[in-house]
Amino acid sequence: VKEVSVLKSKTDELAELDKKHFIHPTSAPKKGAQDGPDIIFSDGQGIFANNLEGEAYIDGMSMLWNVNIGHGQKELAEAANEQMLKIAYSSAFKGFSNVPAIKLAEKLASIAPGDLNSVFYTSGGSESNDTAFKLSRFYWSLKGKHEKKKIIAMRDGYHGVTQAAQSATGIPTTHEFAGASVEGFYHATPHLTNCELGDKNDPNYEQSIRYLIEKEGADTIAAVIIEPVQGAGGVNIPPEGYLQAVRKLCDEFNILFIADEVICGFGRTGKMFGVENWEVVPDLMCIAKGITSGYSQLGGVMISDTVREAIVNYEGVMAHGFTYSGHPTACAVALKNIEIIERDGIVENAKAMEKEMQKGLAYLEEKHDIIRNSRSIGLLAAFELYNSATGEHFDPSLQAATKVVDECFNRKLILRAIGDFRVAIAPPLVINKQEINDMIHIIDESITAFKKTI
Ligand code: PLP
Numbered sequence: 098v099k100e101v102s103v104l105k106s107k108t109d110e111l112a113e114l115d116k117k118h119f120i121h122p123t124s125a126p127k128k129g130a131q132d133g134p135d136i137i138f139s140d141g142q143g144i145f146a147n148n149l150e151g152e153a154y155i156d157g158m159s160m161l162w163n164v165n166i167g168h169g170q171k172e173l174a175e176a177a178n179e180q181m182l183k184i185a186y187s188s189a190f191k192g193f194s195n196v197p198a199i200k201l202a203e204k205l206a207s208i209a210p211g212d213l214n215s216v217f218y219t220s221g222g223s224e225s226n227d228t229a230f231k232l233s234r235f236y237w238s239l240k241g242k243h244e245k246k247k248i249i250a251m252r253d254g255y256h257g258v259t260q261a262a263q264s265a266t267g268i269p270t271t272h273e274f275a276g277a278s279v280e281g282f283y284h285a286t287p288h289l290t291n292c293e294l295g296d297k298n299d300p301n302y303e304q305s306i307r308y309l310i311e312k313e314g315a316d317t318i319a320a321v322i323i324e325p326v327q328g329a330g331g332v333n334i335p336p337e338g339y340l341q342a343v344r345k346l347c348d349e350f351n352i353l354f355i356a357d358e359v360i361c362g363f364g365r366t367g368k369m370f371g372v373e374n375w376e377v378v379p380d381l382m383c384i385a386k387g388i389t390s391g392y393s394q395l396g397g398v399m400i401s402d403t404v405r406e407a408i409v410n411y412e413g414v415m416a417h418g419f420t421y422s423g424h425p426t427a428c429a430v431a432l433k434n435i436e437i438i439e440r441d442g443i444v445e446n447a448k449a450m451e452k453e454m455q456k457g458l459a460y461l462e463e464k465h466d467i468i469r470n471s472r473s474i475g476l477l478a479a480f481e482l483y484n485s486a487t488g489e490h491f492d493p494s495l496q497a498a499t500k501v502v503d504e505c506f507n508r509k510l511i512l513r514a515i516g517d518f519r520v521a522i523a524p525p526l527v528i529n530k531q532e533i534n535d536m537i538h539i540i541d542e543s544i545t546a547f548k549k550t551i
Contacts, residue, residue: 223257
């Protein structure tokens, strides 16, 4: 009892310091400054993340969709330790290179689809997307097409918060922050397969990528960026044929296809990369998050042989690079992470657990008439909350998704509310059948509790 109270006072002390000194990313600052953090994490094991008092929470979101191989994987800590003891850091600018960065580049080339055989390293997803936009513009300018600069992205797409990544993001609330959007980004409605294939009679035609290309002129457009499955915008899975249609469209108009695999990559959808579900090979592929399962900060852009050929024929200096591009520790961690993903059949497990997740979601829909539109691919899932009396989503003022997520949190399951009525689930890919059932059971109880409040 004494030990618990000591830990509790430690938590309170740290919470006070957090309130005073820590401005949290993507959070409500006023609430943070008044209430402090909801939880201070201390350690974790597998699908569990523990608070300072040793209470275990199921990490049903792999934190930020990134802890793919789960918490507490000692081998990654050892890989980092071993590499850090060798050298603090080494630059990859100009003629400098390092062993883990070289080995990882070769490994990534071997697992990436098609001819994506080269990598440009970054420290995360936003940097990867900004890099991909610059590389596409650079590529076209090397081809003598200096006007090809515009980027087409999707409504409800999420690409990060640096200025270009934020401009590509199609979630309006992110644009409102600090007027950060820059020019040259256009948004189409995702998943309009027929329109992208050329059906001008489709009532949604004017929302399509094809329409935007025709309107703006293909000669002005550098690239289209798409998440194979939209994550933060609501876990929106494309209909069969959509990504293939976009690939065809990009080929038809000489536009580069950028796949943002920051969430989908490294097993999340039951394939190593999301695009593999539809056998599409992009020209540039942005990766981050699952590349190290969150144990270290790393991202990258995989580059096709065609784009590479133009770049490596350039004799000037490519004035783009981050201090931490190719950080040896991050690369060593990524190498070990990929080794574990392959050795332990993590992608296969995500695929096998997809069925359990689908069974669980079907059970929830059957039992609770307020749950509808559940969807999942691999271990990327979501459900929506409906007012059963009206058949519509709950009124936003009710904040249904936040309330359900709070009920889950009170029962030690971490999920994520997306907007007012969607709830996302993306557990570590090492989860087993029993653990998925435990998660579903908690959601079941939480929905029952939520229904009593409305
Ligand atoms: N792209 C996608 C699809 C993401 O989900 C995210 C982050 O959630 C990003 C890019 C941005 O990555 P980062 O936060 O590492 O900059």
